[in-house]
């Protein structure tokens with residue numbers, strides 16, 4: 001028997017219950033993994049709250065990302081064996097657990113230099129930074145870009161990586177502790193958007209020109225301001241809604257500056273084994289070389305999954321949060 005954080009209905013953190021579960025043995029193309037560290041992501045909050053429709057999947061074990069050790073493999077799995085250190089970021093849900101069965105194709109082997117806790121901080125967030133900077137909107141050395149929530153889990157990785165690519169990063173963050181972190185992860189300009197008008201500051205920094213791309217995961221509170229910060233033919237990449245869903249947007253608003261709007265999702269960039277290996281490989285390479293460092297911001301026992309989610313939701317976290325089984 002193992003333990004898992006289960007929801008039987010959607011709602012606040014109180015709907016999460018720790019239950020005993022039987023995991024069983026892997027079927028063809030599956031592996032059984034013992035988790036060593038589990039990531040806490042906004043995606044899981046959207047699932048628990050009902051923002052993402054999951055009624056048909058209930059009851060479900062939450063969680064999209066974890067790292068651990070392969071215990072057993074099923075038939076037709078030839079690239080993994082028991083004892084391999086692995087990590088993943090994928091659906092179906094089920095990462096908030098001691099052990100689980102998972103399609104082996106979702107697992108990547110961890111290089112020796114990356115421990116399980118670091119892996120749980122970077123798989124989903126770091127692969128997101130990879131595709132945002134290289135695939136959704138390819139940045140170039142010399143660009144000046146705007147990144148919201150620069151001290152957050154994704155934000156810290158994105159900023160370090162962008163700086164390494166020769167990009168000047170303007171980062172927003174809420175409050176003095178977070179602005180200091182945004183500076184430490186490579187933002188050349190930091191705006192405390194709780195205290196300052198970020199649109200006016202971006203215009204000032206870019207001398208009125210605006211930026212070619214904004215990476216915006218905050219959503220409701222920043223979306224329209226982000227559009228204002230863009231240069232003509234700029235690209236607004238909205239990849240999350242930490243402050244809530246965006247409302248009141250009309251496509252015609254893009255025509256004012258011939259803007260492009262993207263709403264990308266990681267899972268569509270790693271849907272084949274080849275894509276997953278390439279994106280994860282690029283991430284492991286920047287972590288291995290020290291270009292990107294990721295530290296655990298907050299860790300909680302699995303039993304406190306609700307508390308961990310509440311802290312993330314309430315804007316109280318800095319960097320990545322993990323659960324320890």
Ligand SMILES: NC(=O)c1ccc[n+]([C@@H]2O[C@H](COP(=O)([O-])OP(=O)(O)OC[C@H]3O[C@@H](n4cnc5c(N)ncnc54)[C@H](OP(=O)(O)O)[C@@H]3O)[C@@H](O)[C@H]2O)c1
Nearest residue numbers: 042128149152153154173174217239240241242243265266
């Ligand atoms: N599309 C994808 O493929 C993809 C993949 C991974 C993550 N995401 C999205 O990226 C975002 C960041 O994820 P993360 O796990 O790294 O979280 P995070 O950035 O560490 O945490 C969210 C941050 O957003 C900022 N924020 C601003 N207004 C907020 C509000 N009203 N409520 C809560 N937070 C607010 C806060 O930073 P400040 O206090 O500094 O403002 C907060 O710490 C999430 O929206 C997530 O859904 C998308």
